[in-house]
Amino acid sequence: MRPLSADVVQTDRLRGGSLLHTAREYPSASPAKLQAAIESLQRLDITHLVTIGGDDTAFGACNVSR
Numbered sequence: 001m002r003p004l005s006a007d008v009v010q011t012d013r014l015r016g017g018s019l020l021h022t023a024r025e026y027p028s029a030s031p032a033k034l035q036a037a038i039e040s041l042q043r044l045d046i047t048h049l050v051t052i053g054g055d056d057t058a059f060g061a062c063n064v065s066r
Helices: 006-012 031-043 055-065
Strands: none
Touching (some): 031 055
C-alpha cells in the first residue's frame, strides 16, 4: 500500500496498466478467495470500497459487503 500523491499519479499515469498494481480477480469464485478479500480490507482498515465495472464486479462487491 502506498499514498497516492499528485506527483505519483502524474508520473504513473503515463506508464499505463493498473496504478494500484491489482489483478483481475473474482473474490466470489470460492469461499477462500472471498475470505481473503475481506481479511485484506479489514487488515488495511478499509471501511468503504468503491468498485467500477460491470455485473461481475457488482456481484463480487455485494458478496464482500455481506
